[in-house]
Amino acid sequence: MALLIQLHEQRGRLVTQAREALDLITANTDDARSTELEGRHDAILGELDTLDAKIAREERQAGFERQEEERRSRNRPIGGDVEARGQDGERNENTDADQERQQTEYRNAFFAMLAEGGDVSAVTPEQRALLRRGYVENRTQTVGTQAAGGYTVPRTLAARIIEVMRDWGPMYDPTITDEMVTSGGNPYDIPTNDDTGKGSSALAEGADVVDDNSGDLVFGQATLSAFVFATPWLKMSFELLQDSAFNVEMFVARKLGERLGRGANAKLTLGTGGTEPRGIVPSAGLGITAASALAIAADELINLQHSVNQAYRRSPQCRWQFADTTLAAIRKLKDGQGNYLWQLGDIRANAPDVILGKPYSVNDDVPAIGAGNRSVLFGDHSRYTVRKVGSPLIGTVRERFWPKVGMAGLIRYDGALLDQNAVKALKQAG
Numbered sequence: 193m194a195l196l197i198q199l200h201e202q203r204g205r206l207v208t209q210a211r212e213a214l215d216l217i218t219a220n221t222d223d224a225r226s227t228e229l230e231g232r233h234d235a236i237l238g239e240l241d242t243l244d245a246k247i248a249r250e251e252r253q254a255g256f257e258r259q260e261e262e263r264r265s266r267n268r269p270i271g272g273d274v275e276a277r278g279q280d281g282e283r284n285e286n287t288d289a290d291q292e293r294q295q296t297e298y299r300n301a302f303f304a305m306l307a308e309g310g311d312v313s314a315v316t317p318e319q320r321a322l323l324r325r326g327y328v329e330n331r332t333q334t335v336g337t338q339a340a341g342g343y344t345v346p347r348t349l350a351a352r353i354i355e356v357m358r359d360w361g362p363m364y365d366p367t368i369t370d371e372m373v374t375s376g377g378n379p380y381d382i383p384t385n386d387d388t389g390k391g392s393s394a395l396a397e398g399a400d401v402v403d404d405n406s407g408d409l410v411f412g413q414a415t416l417s418a419f420v421f422a423t424p425w426l427k428m429s430f431e432l433l434q435d436s437a438f439n440v441e442m443f444v445a446r447k448l449g450e451r452l453g454r455g456a457n458a459k460l461t462l463g464t465g466g467t468e469p470r471g472i473v474p475s476a477g478l479g480i481t482a483a484s485a486l487a488i489a490a491d492e493l494i495n496l497q498h499s500v501n502q503a504y505r506r507s508p509q510c511r512w513q514f515a516d517t518t519l520a521a522i523r524k525l526k527d528g529q530g531n532y533l534w535q536l537g538d539i540r541a542n543a544p545d546v547i548l549g550k551p552y553s554v555n556d557d558v559p560a561i562g563a564g565n566r567s568v569l570f571g572d573h574s575r576y577t578v579r580k581v582g583s584p585l586i587g588t589v590r591e592r593f594w595p596k597v598g599m600a601g602l603i604r605y606d607g608a609l610l611d612q613n614a615v616k617a618l619k620q621a622g
Contacts, residue, residue: 199246203244203247213233217233232403301320303440305343305588326344342585343587350583352445353449357449359453360450360457361461362513362553368553369574370577372580373581375582379416379418380416380579382610416606417606421455423455424451427598428599449601460578460605460607461558469607476617477617480618485564488522493525496570500571505550510571510573511553512569513568515556519552522534522568533548534546562620565622567618567620569615569618576607576609576610577608577610584601585601587599
C-alpha cells in the first residue's frame with residue numbers, strides 16, 4: 193500500500209510537469225524552443241505510460257495479496273471469520289467472543305499436542321481438526337530435501353516469541369528500525385530517493401525558472417526478499433512435556449525466541465546480501481575513519497554525528513549503535529570542559545541515557561573496536577527496513593529423537609538500508 197501511494201504521488205508530479213510543458217509549448221513562439229518542449233512533453237508522457245503499467249501491476253499484486261490474506265484469515269485459528277449457526281439455522285456475524293473462543297481452542301489443542309510428545313494422533317478429533325487449520329507446509333523450490341512444515345503458533349505464544357526476539361537485539365525491534373509485515377513472501381520492490389542535496393536558488397525579476405532537468409527526482413529501487421531461517425532442534429524429554437506443572441509455553445517461547453532473535457539480529461547487522469539480508473553495518477556510508485585502530489576519540493564521535501545530514505538527525509529514531517565493550521570505552525570520554533559525553537537519562541520522565549544528546553542501542557553483533565572494524569554507527573535507523581512474513585512457525589518431530597521430542601522454530605524476513613546517507617559508520621584505522 194505504501195508503495196502504491198508513492199507511485200501515485202510520482203504520477204501526480206509527472207502529470208503536473210506534462211501540463212507545465214504543454215502550457216509552455218502553447219505560449220512559445222520560437223520553433224527551436226517549441227521542438228525542445230515537445231520532446232520534453234513526449235518524454236514525460238513516456239514516463240507516465242511506464243509508471244501506469246507499474247501501478248497496474250502493483251494494484252493487481254495487491255489484490256492477489258488481499259485475497260490471500262482473506263483466505264488465510266478465514267482458515268487461521270487465531271482470528272478471521274467464523275460460521276456460527278443459531279437456532280434458526282442462519283449465519284450469525286462473527287464476534288470478538290467467537291474469535292477469542294477459537295483462539296483459546298486452538299491454543300489448547302496446540303499444547304495438548306505438545307503434551308502428547310508431538311503426537312497429533314493422540315489428541316481428540318476436534319483438536320486435530322483445529323491443528324490442521326494452523327498447519328503450514330513449506331517446500332523449497334530447489335532440488336534436494338524439502339523443508340518440513342510446522343504449526344502456526346497461537347497468538348499469545350507468537351507474541352512472546354517475538355518479544356523475546358526483540359529483547360535479543362535492536363535490529364528486529366520495530367521501535368528502532370522500520371517494520372514491514374506482509375502475508376506472502378514474494379519479492380517486494382521499494383522505490384528509494386535521496387533528495388537532501390536539492391534546494392532552490394534566487395530568481396531574478398522576469399527570468400525563467402531553470403528547466404535543465406536538474407530538479408527531477410531520481411529514484412532507485414531496493415528489493416526485499418523473504419529468506420527462511422530456522423533454529424537448531426530443541427529436544428525435550430517426553431516426561432517434561434507431560435508434566436502438568438511445567439510451563440511448556442514459557443519454555444518454548446523463551447528458548448526459541450532467544451535462538452531466532454540471536455540469528456535475526458546477526459543477519460540484519462552483518463549480513464552480506466545475496467542469500468541473506470544486507471546488514472546495516474556493511475550498508476552504512478563511511479562517516480569518518482578513526483586515527484587509531486584500538487581507540488575512539490571524543491572529537492571523532494562529534495565528527496561522525498555531523499557527517500549525517502541534520503534532516504536525518506532530527507528523526508525520533510536517530511541513534512547510536514555499537515557493542516557493549518565499545519559503550520564502555522565511550523563512557524570514559526570527556527569533552528574539552530571535562531564533561532562526560534555519556535549522560536544518564538531520567539527514568540521518571542522515560543528519558544533514555546544519551547551520548548551527545550542522542551540515545552543508543554547496544555548490539556553485540558556490531559564489531560568491537562579493532563583494526564579496520566566499523567565499530568560505531570550513527571543515524572536514522574528508521575531508514576533500515578525489516579520485512580517480516582507472517583508469524584513464526586514451530587515444527588515438531590517425534591520419531592527421530594524418540595523418546596524425546598524435537599522442536600524447531602522458523603521465521604521469514606529480509607532487511608535493507610534504503611538510504612545509505614541516513615546511517616554512517618566510524619571505521620577504525622586499519
